[in-house]
Amino acid sequence: MRRLxxxxxxxxxxRVSRQxxxxxxxxxxxxxxxxxxxxxVAIRRLGYRPHASARRLRTRVSATIGVRLDxxxxxxxxxxxxxxxxxxxxxxxxxxxxxxxxxxxxxxxxIRTVERLLDGADVDAFVLTSTHYxxxxxxxxxxxxxxxxxxxxxxxxxxxxxxxxxxxxVDGNAGLREATTSLLARGLRRIAxxxxxxxxxxxxxxxxxxxxxxxxxGTAPEVLDELDLGVEEDPHDLGVGGSAVAELAPAGVVCAxxxxxLAARLALGPDVPVIGYDDTPVARALGFASVAQPLxxxxxxxxxxxxxxxxxxxRLLAPAxxxx
Amino acid sequence: MRRLxxxxxxxxxxRVSRQxxxxxxxxxxxxxxxxxxxxxVAIRRLGYRPHASARRLRTRVSATIGVRLDxxxxxxxxxxxxxxxxxxxxxxxxxxxxxxxxxxxxxxxxIRTVERLLDGADVDAFVLTSTHYxxxxxxxxxxxxxxxxxxxxxxxxxxxxxxxxxxxxVDGNAGLREATTSLLARGLRRIAxxxxxxxxxxxxxxxxxxxxxxxxxGTAPEVLDELDLGVEEDPHDLGVGGSAVAELAPAGVVCAxxxxxLAARLALGPDVPVIGYDDTPVARALGFASVAQPLxxxxxxxxxxxxxxxxxxxRLLAPAxxxx
Numbered sequence: 001m002r003r004l005x006x007x008x009x010x011x012x013x014x015r016v017s018r019q020x021x022x023x024x025x026x027x028x029x030x031x032x033x034x035x036x037x038x039x040x041v042a043i044r045r046l047g048y049r050p051h052a053s054a055r056r057l058r059t060r061v062s063a064t065i066g067v068r069l070d071x072x073x074x075x076x077x078x079x080x081x082x083x084x085x086x087x088x089x090x091x092x093x094x095x096x097x098x099x100x101x102x103x104x105x106x107x108x109x110x111i112r113t114v115e116r117l118l119d120g121a122d123v124d125a126f127v128l129t130s131t132h133y134x135x136x137x138x139x140x141x142x143x144x145x146x147x148x149x150x151x152x153x154x155x156x157x158x159x160x161x162x163x164x165x166x167x168x169x170v171d172g173n174a175g176l177r178e179a180t181t182s183l184l185a186r187g188l189r190r191i192a193x194x195x196x197x198x199x200x201x202x203x204x205x206x207x208x209x210x211x212x213x214x215x216x217x218g219t220a221p222e223v224l225d226e227l228d229l230g231v232e233e234d235p236h237d238l239g240v241g242g243s244a245v246a247e248l249a250p251a252g253v254v255c256a257x258x259x260x261x262l263a264a265r266l267a268l269g270p271d272v273p274v275i276g277y278d279d280t281p282v283a284r285a286l287g288f289a290s291v292a293q294p295l296x297x298x299x300x301x302x303x304x305x306x307x308x309x310x311x312x313x314x315r316l317l318a319p320a321x322x323x324x
Numbered sequence: 325m326r327r328l329x330x331x332x333x334x335x336x337x338x339r340v341s342r343q344x345x346x347x348x349x350x351x352x353x354x355x356x357x358x359x360x361x362x363x364x365v366a367i368r369r370l371g372y373r374p375h376a377s378a379r380r381l382r383t384r385v386s387a388t389i390g391v392r393l394d395x396x397x398x399x400x401x402x403x404x405x406x407x408x409x410x411x412x413x414x415x416x417x418x419x420x421x422x423x424x425x426x427x428x429x430x431x432x433x434x435i436r437t438v439e440r441l442l443d444g445a446d447v448d449a450f451v452l453t454s455t456h457y458x459x460x461x462x463x464x465x466x467x468x469x470x471x472x473x474x475x476x477x478x479x480x481x482x483x484x485x486x487x488x489x490x491x492x493x494v495d496g497n498a499g500l501r502e503a504t505t506s507l508l509a510r511g512l513r514r515i516a517x518x519x520x521x522x523x524x525x526x527x528x529x530x531x532x533x534x535x536x537x538x539x540x541x542g543t544a545p546e547v548l549d550e551l552d553l554g555v556e557e558d559p560h561d562l563g564v565g566g567s568a569v570a571e572l573a574p575a576g577v578v579c580a581x582x583x584x585x586l587a588a589r590l591a592l593g594p595d596v597p598v599i600g601y602d603d604t605p606v607a608r609a610l611g612f613a614s615v616a617q618p619l620x621x622x623x624x625x626x627x628x629x630x631x632x633x634x635x636x637x638x639r640l641l642a643p644a645x646x647x648x
Contacts, residue, residue: 062444064424069413082406089393089425093437098446099425100388101413113417120386122422235608262609282606284559285586 005046006143013042018164022145026054027309053147056124057097057307064098065306066123068110070130080278080293081129084151087299088127095303107136118146125306127151138165149305151298153314155201166313168301172202172277175291175319176209179254179275182289182321184217188251188273190227194241194264195256197230206256206277233259242267258283258290279322289324329370330467337366342488346469350378351633377471380448381421381631388422389630390447392434394454404602404617405453408475411623412451419627431460442470449630451475462489473629475622477640479525490637492625496526496580496601499615499643500533503578503599506613506645508541512575512597514551518565518588519580521554530580530601557583566591582607582614603646613648 011018016039023031024039031039042048057063067088070081089099100123104110114137117123125147131138133156141148142164149166176193183191193210196203207228214224227248231241241263245253252273255261261276265288268274276283279292294317301315335342340363347355348363355363366372381387391412394405413423424447428434438461441447449471455462457480465472466488473490500517507515517534520527531552538548551572555565565587569577576597579585585600589612592598600607603616618641625639 062446069410079403079406082403082409085406085425086393086427089427093427101409101423101425103410103413103417122386235605236611238609259605259609266610281559281583285562285583286590287560 005048007048007145008143009046010039010042010048013046014039018142025145053118053125053145054307054309056121057147060124062096062098063124064100064122065092066100066102066114066117066126068126068128069101069103079280080295081151084129084295084298087296088302091296091299091303097303110137111140114141114146118144125149127302127306147306149302151302153201153316161314163313166305168298168305168315168317170293170298170319171316172206172291172319173209173212175277175321176206176254176256177213178209178319178321179277179289179291180210180213182323183252183254183273183275184213186273189217189219190248190251192227192229192245192248192250192253193255194229194231194245194253194260197232203230203256210254231260233257235259238263238266261288261290262286275321283322283324287324290322291319292322293319329372331372331469332467333370334363334366334372337370338363349469377442377449377469378631378633380445381471384448386420386422387448388424388446389416390424390426390438390441390450392450392452393425393427403604404619405475408453408619408622411620412626415620415623415627421627434461435464438465438470442468449473451626451630471630473626475626477525477638485638487637490629492622492629492639492641494617494622494643495640496530496615496643497533497536499601499645500530500578500580501537502533502643502645503601503613503615504534504537506647507576507578507597507599508537510597513541513543514572514575516551516553516569516572516574516577517579518553518555518569518577518584521556527554527580534578555584557581559583562587562590585612585614586610599645607646607648611648614646615643616646617643 007018007021011021016035020031020035021039024036028036067085092099102113102117104113114126126141128137128148128150131150131152131154149168151168153167153169154160154165180191191214193207195207198204211224227250229244231244234240241260245264246267250272253264254275255264256277258276258278258280261274262282264274265286274288276288276290279290283290297317301317305313305315331342331345335345340359344355344359345363348360352360391409416423426437426441428437438450450465452461452472452474455474455476455478473492475492477491477493478484478489504515515538517531519531522528535548551574553568555568558564565584569588570591577588578599579588580601582600582602582604585598586606588598589610598612600612600614603614607614621641625641629637629639
């Protein structure tokens with residue numbers, strides 16, 4: 001990665017904040033003239049080339065959003081991101097925005113592709129659909145003043161409130177709370193949680209929702225520990241999750257995904273209530289309840305954050321329990 | 325739709341074939357000078373504006389393919405087109421081509437969108453992923469000399485061999501033949517077919533493959549008629565397909581889709597062999613065999629046809645039975 005001058009370099013040279021540099025580039029009218037002058041001098045001296053990303057997104061006739069198509073995730077919930085993409089394209093289209101897809105072999109290749117798309121003025125802003133701890137794309141985009149939004153919170157990073165990192169996510173904690181509460185309301189008490197091993201931000205968020213509802217209902221911590229299952233999913237073998245939950249003989253099960261719910265359903269039979277997550281066609285086909293992500297709302301929020309300068313830069317949307 | 329001059333108008337005015345007009349626009353060097361002159365005169369006189377689609381695709385630095393994102397099909401096989409899109413983007417990327425997604429409320433809106441994308445030189449060629457009888461987009465694209473390829477044969481149209489309509493499809497007939505033969509080879513005879521009602525090009529193609537294999541094995545026509553099930557799928561209720569096939573008490577079932585196979589599996593239990601189609605994550609999760617569409621091969625063939633002038637304009641690829 002060639003070392004081009006970045007927003008931070010300009011900020012340091014002009015003795016201002018990174019946000020001020022971004023303002024000079026995108027909304028110069030709100031910056032004091034002396035400050036603006038100082039920043040512009042630093043820009044010229046360092047040879048900084050702004051992508052003017054946010055401004056182009058607002059003003060170009062056919063502004064284009066770049067979306068990375070992640071390697072096909074092969075599970076039943078892999079289709080979730082494709083459904084999000086459908087919503088995004090529909091709404092972008094309605095807003096006069098284009099959606100360009102790209103892919104890359106690895107992070108470094110992706111950064112080069114992003115650079116190429118920006119340099120060629122092919123893309124004005126980016127939407128990322130999966131991030132991970134230590135994701136180098138995020139700091140690169142921030143450093144180069146490129147407008148982007150991620151679908152998914154930056155788990156484990158310090159910048160969950162950083163205004164440079166716009167994100168939209170769905171409140172899995174609330175989703176599992178609602179699912180668990182729906183079973184408690186029916187008089188069930190021995191409700192198990194079937195999820196992934198601890199360490200997944202998304203998974204632990206959902207686990208916490210189940211735990212909160214069960215604790216409020218008076219369940220003892222040692223019982224919770226017994227009812228808390230974390231399994232490594234194997235798309236070729238539903239056995240693992242299924243046998244683990246069958247051993248517990250629960251009154252009901254809430255799950256971190258529909259594929260886990262399918263395993264539970266097949267192991268326990270149709271008389272034990274099972275609630276999945278993602279509301280995939282399998283939940284519909286087999287007739288079990290599931291927590292649905294509000295993908296249209298996510299797409300809408302993503303587009304709004306892409307084009308906003310002021311206001312919140314993070315949105316947490318509530319999922320909805322689809323009962324069956 | 326405004327009535328602009330089309331390739332047909334030019335062909336008529338210059339007294340040549342449509343293909344000759346297309347050659348003058350895209351590969352003028354292969355046309356005789358007198359003929360070329362005549363066509364060029366007609367072009368100027370009529371005010372025909374060529375999109376130079378195929379040539380731009382070959383020569384532009386960042387040539388772009390437009391793909392219509394169909395309204396999310398909500399079934400388990402709806403993800404098939406998303407998986408095709410993944411392959412397409414990966415391979416297009418490797419070939420230096422961009423993929424731009426668009427959507428539209430209806431056919432007329434789509435034609436307007438296509439026109440806009442072409443006029444703005446945003447897209448050089450198109451990939452369509454579902455067509456139907458009387459699809460107006462196809463003749464529009466042909467008339468305006470826009471390069472396109474469809475994933476899917478133009479069932480019911482006269483132009484299945486028309487060189488203006490490039491298509492790539494998967495041989496469902498061969499897929500069901502192979503699935504049925506695999507069960508016959510195990511000594512099974514009473515093999516049912518679970519598909520959709522007659523009238524679907526894709527469905528009837530698959531039905532014909534089962535029928536051919538069963539006929540070759542000596543099954544009487546009246547028995548075939550009894551074993552031939554066509555049901556309207558309801559994503560919310562697997563009951564219909566399931567109970568119909570249970571009534572037959574078959575030795576095995578081959579199906580037109582994995583969702584039908586799921587219905588059969590749930591109705592018959594794991595001891596009756598069931599073979600699905602599309603090899604979705606559900607086939608893997610429940611452990612039944614399925615016919616897999618060669619989506620990477622399809623994507624590759626689509627890209628080749630997009631950029632080819634000579635050679636076949638239609639490709640039929642063989643699926644592969646994934647045994648479980």
